[in-house]
Structure formats: C-alpha cells, structure tokens
Amino acid sequence: MKYRLTLDYTVPEGTLAPYFDALRQGRALAARCASCGTTSFPPRPVCGACGGREMAWQALTGRARVVRRADSENGAFALARFDGADELATVALANPAERQAAGRLVAPPDARPGLWLHLENEDDDHA
C-alpha cells in the first residue's frame, strides 16, 4: 500500500524563545548560571554543571573556533567553541567549501533552528 503523510509543525519555544529570536537574527545568546557561573551555548534552562535553575541571558560575540569537523553528503558539521561559552556546540557549516578553523554565527537558512557557522579568517572583521 502507499500512504503519504505531510506534516507542518508549529513548535512553541517556551523559555528558550529569546535564544531562538536572537538566533534568527544571527546573534548568539547564551545562558549563564547564577550559582556556578557556567555559560552554556546553546543555553540550558537548568545548569548542566551544578543543576542551578537561576539562569541569566548573556550575549556572546558569535565568534567560534572549530575543534572538529565532519563532512558528509548531508553537509558539513563541526564541534565548535564559541567565545565566552564553557562547552562545545554542534554547528552546521554555512560555507563548507572553506577550511578555516574559525567562524561566526549567522542566521540559519529558512529560519530553521540550529547553529550555523560561517567560516572565515580569524582577523576578518564582520562586526
């Protein structure tokens, strides 16, 4: 038998709405734990280091260094450390033909969630 299912989700973003709003503008908004100071990006509503539940938004520059990358037929992805963040983040590379080890956050294509990093030379100034 054949059966075609087309789904069109609308997903409320809840507590993380400010993060997603910033992301859609290409800005990095992290969460800083009031208890231990850990800065998480992507942000966590509950601190992954100490379990603290009092988190404050903290803007980051959006610049990041690529720690590892994997290129596949679905795109190029990396573990990257954003300036000011205490942990690595999984990112999709917006310009995978480039091989630089640094980049900056850019707005995701089609307003999709997820972190997209545009690779560029470290001394490039895109502020």
Place this chain on the structure above:
Amino acid sequence: MSGVVVAGGAMTPFNRRKDGSGMRDWARAAFFDAVSDARLEARDIDALVVASESDFFTLQLNPAALIADELGLFGIAAQRVEGGGASGHLAVHAGAAMVMAGRARRVAVLGLEPSASHLPGAAVGALYGLSFDAWTDGMTGVDATSLYALSVQAFMEETGAGQDDFAAIAVRNRGNARANPNAHLPLDIAAADVAASPVIAQPYRRLDCSPLSDGAACVILAGAAGLPDGGAGRARIAGMGVANDRVRLGERARPGRFEAKGVAMRRALAEAGATVSEIGLAEIYDSYSGAQLQALDGLGLREDVVRAEREGVFAADGALPVNLSGGLLGQGAPVGATGVAQVLACALQLEDRYFGRRVATPPRYALADTHGGVATLNAVSLLEGAR
C-alpha cells in the same frame, strides 16, 4: 540478582524485506516462535512489552495495543517502550521489572521496526537526526554518521585507535554474520574493501556503518515458578543497568568516550554480584565500527581496548568474543528489535544452542550492551547461564 529467566525467544531474519511481508507478519512470527521455544502457549502470556523506536517508521501509534490484538492477546497488560536505539533493550528491562515486581508471571518482550522498507533511506536519516537534540542538532540536517564521526575523532586522538582498527571490526563482524542465517550483511570482505568503500563522514566509510533493517525479535521472560519446568537449562538475567549521558555531544567533558556506559555497567555488575573478568562473551552496540571500540572502552571491559583489539581479544577465538551474531554491522539493525535480539543471542549462547557462530565454551556471564543517540541512553544486561 533479578532471577528473571529468559524462558525462550526467536527472531525473524533482519534484512530489507522484498518478499511482501510486513511488520505485523514479523511480529507474529517472532512471538509465536518465541512462545513455542519457551515451551508455553500464547494463553500463558499475561503481559506484552512492545519496543519500537518511532511511529514515523511504523506508521502506527499505540503499537502495543495493536500488536496484542494481532497476536490474539486480550485482557493482558500491554505497553510500549521507547528509548531510541536502546528501545528493545529497555523493553527487556521493563519486562523483567514486571516479573520481579510480581505484576506478571510470563512477559513477552517484542521488538520490531520497519527501518528499511517503509520509507526511503534519506527520510529515515532525516528522522534519525531528530533523535539527538532536535532543536539544536536535528534541524540543521545533521546526520547520525557525522555526529558519530565527531565523537570517534576525539576517541582516536586520545587512544591512538585508527581506521585500520575500525576496518578490522567491520570485516570481523560481517564475517561472524556469515554463520547467522538471520543476518542482513553476511559478507566475506577484507580491510581493503572497507578502505575502498565511499567516505560517509570522515573517518567513516560505507562499510563502517550498520545498515537499516526490517525485522522483529521476541523473548519470553518469567520467574522460575512461572515455568512448567522451573526454567531448567535456560539463562537468566542476573543484572541490569541503565544510565544516560548529555544529549549534546559538545557538553560532554570527553566527547569521544561513552562514559555513561560505565555507569550502567557498574549497576549491572553490582546487581549480578559479578566481575568483569567473569564475562566471556559480549553483544555490543556497533552502530559504527569505531563505536564498538568506544563501547568496549566505556564499559570498562579492558584497560586498553585498542591494544586488546589488536591482540585479538575480541575475536571469536579470543578471551572475550564480541558480536558473534555479527552485531549491528553484520546482523543488522531494525531498531526496536535490536536490543531484544542481542539479549536473545546472549541467552542462547549461554545455553549452547545459538543458531549462529557459537562461543567455544559457554562462559558464566554474557553481556548485552545497547544505546540510543551517541551513547546517550545506555542499557546493559548481564545474563548468566544455568548451573
């Protein structure tokens, strides 16, 4: 110790179905063969635990009720368990817990998944992306192979493991699968074939990756008192452990190490009252060739798993044979059925009646290890042979 007996079990072939049969057919085949293997009748079953990873794959919500109905089981306790790649193994734990709590006498644990035949591979891959953090990872289009590749790159850097080690595993597991009549990829290949297969995401090539499979597997769990012969000669589940890790790889202190497996393993060992040295057989979740080494490392089965791998410890004739079934790489991976089949393989090996490549001498304990995500949700069982 749990005292839960694996009274019997059965599985269908794992492969990409081309014979026109469907998921409901596989469920019936695995269930009735398992009941027969347990020397019971279907009416003896008073609980059913169904494992299936995703309604997107099955196109069937509330699958436990549907499958119970399909099997002609009514008035029984039925539930569905899901935990990504670990779904089947977690279902075994749920079934065992029912027996241990006295809430059921004989539980059928039935895992199934039409991972290959229902949807195009690209659609399955896109859905698998949502089994990580959908909001931060999945919606970028990241695929499982890329995330596993990022993880194993760190493992390689820290341990010295190389692509040659991974190729050896890919070859060996496919070779073990050649003795398994239910295996999806029973291949006679060499390391050069792995190296010549297309790169999927560095360091992984096509032959380093497990396939998408269709199939079902079922085990019957019971207390000895619930079996006509007291479960004589059958293996039992001696210890179980589950532990989760951070979903987002980058938040782990060591993204290359499957550390939560160690937590689950220690729980299972404590429950069984066993030690690592008493384990003489393992079915390991080798979704990728390198993941097998990462799992063995995380479980703490050897101090230096790379060295052990190169010394042949994990070969069929080694001190700790791993994946004699072929593992996911060789036997295949219909997700909900995978963990059930791993537990079944361990039980049958301990009973010296496994249908594939048998361990030379059944050990006291066999280990089944399964996970969802990139070792995000980890389930471990220690099975003990009858003495």
